[in-house]
Amino acid sequence: MKNKKTKIIIAVILILAAASGAVWTFAAGMNSADTVETGLLQPRNLLQTISVTGNIEARDKEEIFLSSQQKVEEIHTDEGQKVKKDDIILSVDTTDLEYQLSKYEINLDLAERNLDRLLRKGSMSDRRSLENSVKQADINVSNAAADYEEAKKKFEQNHALYDAGAVSKEEYDSSEKKMRDLKNQMELSHIQLSNAQDSLADFGTNLEDQIADQRNQIEAAKADIANTKEKISRSTVKASIDGKVVRLDARENQYPTQDNNSIAIYDLSLYKVSVEVSQYDAVSINKGQKASIKVKGLDKAYTGTVSKIGEAAAIKLEGTNKEVKVEIEITLDNPDEKIKVGYEADIDIILQESSHTLAVDFEALQQEEDGSKYVFVLEDGKAVKKYVKTGMETDFDIQILEGLKAGEKFLKNPPEGLKDSDPVQEAEVAP
Numbered sequence: 001m002k003n004k005k006t007k008i009i010i011a012v013i014l015i016l017a018a019a020s021g022a023v024w025t026f027a028a029g030m031n032s033a034d035t036v037e038t039g040l041l042q043p044r045n046l047l048q049t050i051s052v053t054g055n056i057e058a059r060d061k062e063e064i065f066l067s068s069q070q071k072v073e074e075i076h077t078d079e080g081q082k083v084k085k086d087d088i089i090l091s092v093d094t095t096d097l098e099y100q101l102s103k104y105e106i107n108l109d110l111a112e113r114n115l116d117r118l119l120r121k122g123s124m125s126d127r128r129s130l131e132n133s134v135k136q137a138d139i140n141v142s143n144a145a146a147d148y149e150e151a152k153k154k155f156e157q158n159h160a161l162y163d164a165g166a167v168s169k170e171e172y173d174s175s176e177k178k179m180r181d182l183k184n185q186m187e188l189s190h191i192q193l194s195n196a197q198d199s200l201a202d203f204g205t206n207l208e209d210q211i212a213d214q215r216n217q218i219e220a221a222k223a224d225i226a227n228t229k230e231k232i233s234r235s236t237v238k239a240s241i242d243g244k245v246v247r248l249d250a251r252e253n254q255y256p257t258q259d260n261n262s263i264a265i266y267d268l269s270l271y272k273v274s275v276e277v278s279q280y281d282a283v284s285i286n287k288g289q290k291a292s293i294k295v296k297g298l299d300k301a302y303t304g305t306v307s308k309i310g311e312a313a314a315i316k317l318e319g320t321n322k323e324v325k326v327e328i329e330i331t332l333d334n335p336d337e338k339i340k341v342g343y344e345a346d347i348d349i350i351l352q353e354s355s356h357t358l359a360v361d362f363e364a365l366q367q368e369e370d371g372s373k374y375v376f377v378l379e380d381g382k383a384v385k386k387y388v389k390t391g392m393e394t395d396f397d398i399q400i401l402e403g404l405k406a407g408e409k410f411l412k413n414p415p416e417g418l419k420d421s422d423p424v425q426e427a428e429v430a431p
Contacts, residue, residue, distance in 0.1 A: 034425065050348070052328075072092055072250045072255075079246070083244070089245070108225065151179040307330065377410050386404060388402060
């Protein structure tokens with residue numbers, strides 16, 4: 001009887017132990033469920049963009065550089081002023097050019113007269129005429145040199161007196177101009193003497209060669225005259241575009257130097273940004289695509305449009321690597337007075353845009369060996385595999401076209417080895 005009771009007690013203990021083990025095993029199974037972070041599928045707006053950085057530029061610009069050989073005579077506009085195409089910006093002194101023109105015209109006249117003489121053939125009277133021309137030219141050289149030396153001395157006297165405040169600026173400038181004019185006249189007389197001597201020396205040589213040489217001199221003189229007249233016609237500097245004068249360094253009554261010889265006119269009716277993008281990005285960019293523009297230092301967001309794509313790519317050296325680049329131009333749609341040429345801006349070119357669509361994080365999308373794509377969703381404490389069709393990709397998200405619906409919870413970063421219907425535990429979201 002006692003042995004029977006003992007056996008019953010042992011059996012009860014074994015049954016209780018088995019039941020306890022089953023409960024522990026079940027609890028352990030519950031505790032071993034992976035903790036996962038979830039996201040709620042709800043409609044959102046997706047943007048696929050390319051990010052670049054560039055500097056604000058004007059729609060068009062003109063830069064004019066003045067010759068240091070021509071003194072600025074009068075300035076007709078101010079820095080910051082708006083101008084129209086063909087408005088006069090400034091005018092320059094043409095005294096030296098007009099002197100050169102007269103010299104070239106004298107040379108032409110001499111050459112044409114010599115040619116006419118050669119065509120009529122030479123004679124002794126022609127030789128005497130040439131000899132007289134040399135004598136007269138020599139006298140002119142002596143007279144011109146004497147006049148120049150006298151004017152030079154006068155200028156040097158006035159220079160000392162001007163420094164001492166004894167003569168006016170007008171008298172000083174007048175003496176300087178007279179000295180320069182007489183110097184030019186002296187140089188011209190030397191040229192005339194040289195031409196007369198050459199003509200005399202050539203007398204009696206091969207007539208055909210002389211005629212050919214004289215005709216060449218005529219053509220050269222005509223070219224010099226045309227070139228000088230063209231320079232004189234450009235003595236008034238005009239704007240070639242509508243815009244604003246943003247730089248005007250020149251000073252009246254002064255010869256331009258390297259520091260003040262430039263004029264810049266910008267057409268600020270439109271602003272643009274020119275950037276270089278890689279070949280990989282360029283193939284996805286088309287004219288008309290929109291862009292988001294953030295000018296550094298400004299709070300306002302600006303919009304833009306791709307207005308130009310380079311016709312040819314260029315190979316650029318970046319460090320030790322070569323990369324193919326294409327120039328892209330983005331025009332600002334809504335500029336305001338805060339925008340300045342030269343400002344740096346960050347630009348996101350919008351390649352694709354989808355509104356009110358479903359998307360999951362990159363890490364949520366899984367893939368089978370055959371290429372099938374799927375996402376785990378949370379249903380009744382289990383990870384349920386759902387196959388999906390995807391669309392556009394952004395830097396962080398992938399569009400879901402088919403396979404999921406709004407309101408479902410997807411696993412953001414499923415643990416490795418997770419299988420369909422495995423139990424999972426949703427991570428608590430910090431308040």
